[in-house]
Amino acid sequence: MSGIAVFLCRCFGEINRVIDLDSLQKKLEQDHSVVFFDVVESICLADDIKEAASRIRKSGAEKIVIGGCSHLARGTVVIDGLVREGMKRSAIRLVDLREACAWIHADDPANAVQKAWDLIRMEIAALYHRRESDNVTISVCPEVMIVGAGPAGLSAARTLGRLGFKVHLLERGSNPGGMLNLISHVYPSDEKAQEKIKLYVHEVEKNPLIHFYPKAKIKSITGFTGDFKVQVSSAAGEEMFRVGAVILASGARVWLPHGLYRYGKLKNVITQMEVERQFLKGPLTITSAVFIQCVGARNNERPYCATMCCPSSLKNAVRIRDENPDARVFILHRDIMTPGSTLEAYYRNALAKGVQFIRFEETNSPEMLGDERVEGVDVYDVINGIKIKLDTDLVVLSTPLVPNDDNVKLAGMLGLQLDRYGFFSEIYPLHPLETRVDGVFICGSARWPVSSDHAMMQGEGAAVKAAALLGRETVSALSLSRIPGEKFGHASVNAETCTGCGNCVAVCPFDACRLQKMGRKSISRVNKFRCKACGNCVSVCPNGTVQLPEHDYRAVGAMIKRAFGEESAL
């Protein structure tokens, strides 16, 4: 066991005016695990840290206890400074003597000293028993797999191809383009969808770094960040390749409103996608149309707004008015969802172009009139408080995007989480394109329904996140931390005592524990790259086989004993 160094800070009198640091020093003298200790005026200024580091080096101690202020005051500055001087982050413990002892117990110095001493020797105990997780480093495979060649996937592929990484672009259909192949124009730019996608497809075909797999099916994905192994069957046959990162851009599908608004029964009640298909064939010269929003969305079954349905209706309504300025076009809505500056202007444009808006309530939705063809729509206009009959030859139902069925399978293979609707979950709130599995990124409507413009933007975003990983030559298990600095450790299994009960496998939220055959018995193995050191496995292990070395059970036990005043030896 290497020794412990203890620094107690006076903080220019803030601490020692209440806490008798000399008495603490006397107690430290008697502690055999402490090889060095001192009281200093301040420890958080740049020079203090440098000096402390050199004294620690001279003393030969490898573990450090700092008695100073709290983490949220200057404590973190001290730890960061010592780490910069080459100390190990997990071997530094901070005791809050200022806020938690001197300031809050200023009226009771005797007990404040006792509390300070308890806290200090708890940390000494923790450090004494601290072991280190062994770090593992692998070389990163500088290739990436992108699942789905819609707007999000194509944009991610183009970006990563330009950045010089080899891209495996998988598409379940035969052609790239995804949803953009099915629609005529995109909002809010009103560009032709085909034109928009052409440049991307061209680049995918031209760039030798991008390999396109049509009719692709993923058979299996194993491995972890930096080193995934993927088995794929595609039009070109079965293939196996290694990639460093995975970008999921598998999109979503359009929900079909069977049973609502007599869809499928009345001839000219169609969905938004059917309108797009007709626009793809040519102009749709009609004299009237009624768009109905939130069909199958924002209800009990699908309690979400699918983002792209309102602007899509605005786009098509304006197109109908542009083709035939005499056409009567209505949008029946529950709220017009056009947040921001661009979309609000898009909405205003539709108003200016003579599209009429009628608001209805969920509980009082419009009714279709007619026997074989729709002849009109009865709607209760809540804003004017009147029932209106609209004559029309066409009713367009705006339906939401729903998650793809194979999201479940993909999530299972990668250890990802789906949200309650079935879309891929993100890391809230500042990392919306990342998932809880390192090296797996999400973009486009597989993440959450979005417009093609946004999907492309997210594709670029996911690409830069992947590029940061792929650009590294190696990645170590301890470097995979969401918080600054290294991950403090990962779980390790004692192969001799493991009974293979599988408790840890059941509780691991990150798919890091797996049972593996070893001779005649099976034992648990922890993947250090997937482990996030949450400690779930440690708490369910019946015989202490799984441990977080940095939070060893002996360390925690000794801390608890000392917290309750037991003068136990280490």
Place this chain on the structure above:
Amino acid sequence: MKSESSAPVLIIGGGVAGIGAALDLAGCGHAVHLIERGHILGGQVAKLDKLYPTDHCAFCPLWTDIKKVREHPLIAVHTFTEVKELKRIDDRLHAVMVRKPPVIDENLCVFCGKCAAECPEGAIQTTGDHVYPPSYRIDQDVCNRCGMCTKTCPTAAIDFQRSEETSELLIDDVIWASGFTEVDLTPLPEFGLGTNPDIMTAMEFEEWTAEAGINRGAIIKKSNQSVPRNIAFIQCAGARDQRMLPYCSAVCCMHAVKQAQWVQRRNPAIQCVVFYTDLRTVGRDYYEYSLRDVGGSRVRLIRGRPSLIYPIPQKNGIAIKFENTMTQKREIWKFDMVVLNGNIGSSLKKTDQEKHFSPALSGDGFVMPGSDDISRFACGFSMEPSDVAESVIQASSAAVKAILAKRIK
């Protein structure tokens, strides 16, 4: 990754968008200078108590990323700094930056609080609970320059004599991430802002009721510290309004829903009413979040824009005159507090455009990326009204565009 051009990228604005872009650029091996006018990183999100739709505190995730930025060897952070000029010399961009150093140096401050205790005017406050590294700052309007603090500071961190520093930097590109500011609502007198302390903007209300704020999460009136019986949240205040901001500010519907729910959580006896035009809930979980309490018993939704908000003379309370457009009833209700939501706009001003370093702005005042040499990249609220998640996605996209632009050069 190798790149042909090695000059750093300048990011203007240290909010979530600027932080995100900086981390992405640095993650790919590119040097970044992050410029922040204020004293802290985190921008407007650092002022938020809670985030929708998870109800997480903004503190932890933001603190984590700010710390990553501060520690990253490729990111240079300049707080208290503004860009004075962007100019082209021999086909390379140069930025002239001016730093107004704070009176209290955050690197020397040990956060002991002696100065604040000593100050006779109460002019010294902490830089906030959400700040790394924490420090104190002096409110120059209150300070009477007595110098007591300079004498008491053990580390000589306080110095009133520090002068402005100007520096020039060769840069590759600029990413605009300057975020939003509140737009003054007093030109629209019907909102009554300024006529009564209990009529406040949503950002003021957030600060007033924050768990880590002055009232430790208590919901009380500003005028007499008593508990209000009811609170009105007015949506689209100044926004979607041709007289002021013609666009939708995108974040305010959810922001009001969040605030109303937190009022409910902390004091279920307070009735909340949200006056809205369209309740815009586009985003993961947003709609369900808006349903949780809203529409239930304690948070009422009323579709309608109040025509007049005024303090009732000689009485405690604020009257709101409105038409409920769903029932066509015209009514006047009395409220104890009014929160105005929506008056937020890009922090870049149209009037700034005369200066030769301003980016190209749209009619609404947002940066139009790609329109000229110095406005090639933008993200966050300076480009388009967007919430936190949307801003960081835009930031990643802007970062990769800047990286690719380096390769072409």
